[in-house]
Amino acid sequence: MDAIIKNFPAPEGVDDRPSQKEAEDAVRVLLRWAGEDPEREGLRDTPARVAKSYRELFAGYDLAAEDVLGRTFEEVAGYDEMVLVKDIPFFSHCEHHMVPIIGRAHVAYLPQGRVLGLSKIARVVDIYGRRLQTQESMTAQIATAIDETLRPRGVAVMIEAEHLCMAMRGVQKQGSTTLTTTFTGAFKTDAAEQARFMTFLRAQR
Numbered sequence: 667m668d669a670i671i672k673n674f675p676a677p678e679g680v681d682d683r684p685s686q687k688e689a690e691d692a693v694r695v696l697l698r699w700a701g702e703d704p705e706r707e708g709l710r711d712t713p714a715r716v717a718k719s720y721r722e723l724f725a726g727y728d729l730a731a732e733d734v735l736g737r738t739f740e741e742v743a744g745y746d747e748m749v750l751v752k753d754i755p756f757f758s759h760c761e762h763h764m765v766p767i768i769g770r771a772h773v774a775y776l777p778q779g780r781v782l783g784l785s786k787i788a789r790v791v792d793i794y795g796r797r798l799q800t801q802e803s804m805t806a807q808i809a810t811a812i813d814e815t816l817r818p819r820g821v822a823v824m825i826e827a828e829h830l831c832m833a834m835r836g837v838q839k840q841g842s843t844t845l846t847t848t849f850t851g852a853f854k855t856d857a858a859e860q861a862r863f864m865t866f867l868r869a870q871r
């Protein structure tokens with residue numbers, strides 16, 4: 667749990683960044699390490715492109731979930747039933763190999779007088795996706811972020827993802843999906859709420 671809290675809102679040390687030039691040089695080293703010639707025609711602009719795409723793929727380090735979630739919420743009188751956003755697609759990278767993780771997140775919460783704009787949940791998933799991750803941490807981080815800012819009665823997060831590091835290297839298990847869940851509040855303490863979340867997820871599949 668320590669690592670998760672440290673990653674919320676953003677990991678420390680992100681200001682200590684190398685220059686664009688240093689990043690490009692590092693890519694050249696990796697190209698040579700792979701057996702390539704970084705000076706050949708087709709690769710000449712690759713280091714600059716990789717450095718630029720890293721900015722986008724890892725943009726989550728520059729963003730904090732609480733900035734997206736905000737501190738003001740829509741007040742809703744009377745609605746305290748589960749809100750579920752299903753099938754939020756995301757891309758991430760595993761922190762062990764820096765290889766893509768492709769998946770979908772399902773996020774539910776039980777409102778306590780106030781609700782989130784639905785697009786905000788997808789943006790939180792995106793922020794944590796655009797960092798180096800383990801699927802377990804990402805699942806817990808999304809739940810913690812919503813729990814701590816919105817303070818609902820409970821949060822449930824399920825992530826289904828394929829880890830390309832498993833598909834492309836080593837054991838080469840293509841198409842296998844890893845499933846992780848985190849429950850807080852009533853989703854954790856009340857088996858009926860948890861069962862309802864699972865039932866909602868299975869509906870229309």
Ligand SMILES: [Zn+2]
Pocket residue numbers: 760761762763764765829831832
């Ligand atoms: Zn990996």
